Amino acid sequence: MAERAAEPILEVRDLVKHYPLTRGVLFQKRTGAVRAVDGVSFELAAGETLGIVGESGCGKSTVARTLVHLERPTAGRIRYRGEDITRLSGRALKAVRRNIQMVFQDPYTSLNPRMTVGDIVGEPYEIHPEAAPKGDRRRRVRELLEVVGLDPDYAGRYPHQFSGGQRQRIGIARGLALRPEIIVADEPVSALDVSVQAQVVNLMERLQAEFGLAYLFIAHDLSVVRHISDRVAVMYLGRLAETGTDTEIYEHPTHPYTRALLSAVPRPDPAAGARRARIPLAGEVPSPAHPPSGCRFRTRCWKARERCAREVPELAVPEAYRASGGPAAHPSACHFAAEPDEPDELYGTGEAGRGA
Structure with a gap:
């Protein structure tokens, strides 16, 4: 775990995400809203890991998806290195996304079964061609597979030929392809066996030290969160209930x-x-x-x-x-x-x- 830097690279202020509830077929009338996230604020420093824990449905994954713009926030501000990225689109959003990548929860559905591992890991280079010259991409892909502990010769295989832990390593390699500063990990080990969870968590810690990554780490397992996190935020029903260092939260909790x-x-x-x-x-x-x-x-x-x-x-x-x-x-x-x-x-x- 890293020492926290003085200036945060990511600032979230009063983040809100509501999903409208409607009635009717032809003429829909709004009857309310699902308040998935309702005023969440936190900061993330370079090289730091912030763990978010809470029951299913508390809004953890929605926070993650809004940070990478898979969901548009209803209100609030997201600042990356001082720049408000909340309403970005087009090329400006594309540039920011290069520095904020995501590792998804389910390693079985987050990889395209019709693409080889090499194509999956190398796909970010197709979207951001400036990140790697075309003739150098095959070498970069092989290096990434080696970094996450996979045989580079596996690049020609398909996802169904790998175990759950290996698939999650492939997802991590894809997230590292553009050398981001921040990785949002949405329950990256919850679908894995306990022994495999430890391998993936240890891998993420090693990669953090090697590449200077900052993690937003979402999980149900409080012991996993304590192992990897510098600070912990506890969520309940769309809001933060308590925040602090791992020692403060686990040994001196004050919220019921x-x-x-x-x-x-x-x-x-x-x-x-x-x-x-x-x-x-x-x-x-x-x-x-x-x-x-x-x-x-x-x-x-x-x-x-x-x-x-x-x-x-x-x-x-x-x-x-x-x-x-x-x-x-x-x-x-x-x-x-x-x-x-x-x-x-x-x-x-x-x-x-x-x-x-």
């Missing part, structure tokens, strides 16, 4: 949702596992088309009070910890943000476990 997520992480120590109890969250995740008023987590939170229904909590350092400057002094979007009273409460054995 973060504590509930951590209580569900399997622990390899049988004795520790026997002592702890999960923090069960009541009910289902609310619909993003009709999110709760105030704090969006309040309908499942054991700390919820009347204030939570009236006021939207600001993502800020809790007042109780602002003067301390300790690891609990990191942004948390909760009116009653607090560390667990005891270390074991983090895993559901304290008041939180009983009240959930």
